[in-house]
Amino acid sequence: MSNGPVRKANDSEINKEKNKEINKETSRKINKDRSKEINKDRSKEINKKINKEMNREIKTCQNLEKDPGFELLKRNISGNTGFNCEYYKEAHFRRRINVRVRATNSESYRAYLKLLKEDPQEYEFLLDALTVNVSEFFRNPETFRIIEKEVIPSLVKNRSGLFLRSIRIWSAGCAAGEEAYSLAILLHRILKNDFNKYRIRIIGTDIDTQSLEKAKKGIYNENSLKNLDSGTKERYFFKQGDNYQVIDEFKSITQFKRHDLISDPRIDHFDLIVCRNVMIYFKKEIQEQLQLNFYKALGKGGFFIIGKSETLLGTASSLFRPYNTRERLYIKEI
Secondary structure, three states, rough: OOOOOOOOOOOOHHHHHHHHHHHHHHHHHHHHHHHHHHHHHHHHHHHHHHHHHHHHHHHHHHHOOOHHHHHHHHHHHHHHHHOOHHHHHHHHHHHHHHHHHHHHOOOOOOHHHHHHOOOHHHHHHHHHHHHOOOOOOOOHHHHHHHHHOOOOOHHHHOOOOOOOOOOEEEEOOOOOOHHHHHHHHHHHHHHHHHHHEEEHHHHHEEHHHHHHHHHOOOEEEHHHHHHOHHHHHHHHHHHEEEEEEEOOHHHOOOEEEEOOOOOOOOOOOOEEEEEEHHHHHHHHHHHHHHHHHHHHHEEEEEEEOOOOOOOOOOHHHHHHEEEEEOOOEEEOOO
């Protein structure tokens, strides 16, 4: 059965369709070119803004280097906060202050000093910038492996035959307490059922009161615990929403308090002192004095750990015996 003749498109209709396709393709190219131009203009504008900001930062830094108001600002900070600026390396101290000067869009140290007088709350942000508190549980895991495998077993062995078995540890510059609680975890792992048979005291000190308050609460976010496996988290923390809180058993053996390593009286009778990445910001003579103080604060056979970017200086370098130089671990000879 026939469906009738099939109609063929004539040349006019074919050309019409071709023209439509050509016009579409042309429009696409034009729009693409326009988009490229727009993106190019946007990139130029963004780069212009970035360069302008960078030039402003460079100019601000150059101006601050020559700014005579720096010494006046230091005296003001010391007088109003008790933070002794003279003990710190000037380059480090200036960098930390400049963070707040730029953040507040102050054009000079005098302008920033004026801001401090008008807005005393800025002192809190300034002190936060000056006291760099970067920490996490088991920061530098290789150091903690040595503490777990050699240091704590040695301390436990030396006390196994004593009637009063006590272990005193000092986390100096403890930030928000992650280091102190990491040491508590190691002690519990090693002592197991004998944990409560020892009189354990872990003291964490810092000059940042906000960090100390956080340490006392013992609540941390997921990122702070990134070096812990799931079993350790489950054993030593309670889940609280997105956060984790250390078990009460650890709160009973830890004490966090404000203590200025330089100006406050020395605290003594420790078996292990950990002071990592704190002294590096101080002037050389202050570092030497602190290291001597730590030596005197340790009992015989006590261990001392400093940061990997730090080194023993002056008299302390001959008093302490190297135990593991790679991990900056030293011992006070018996």
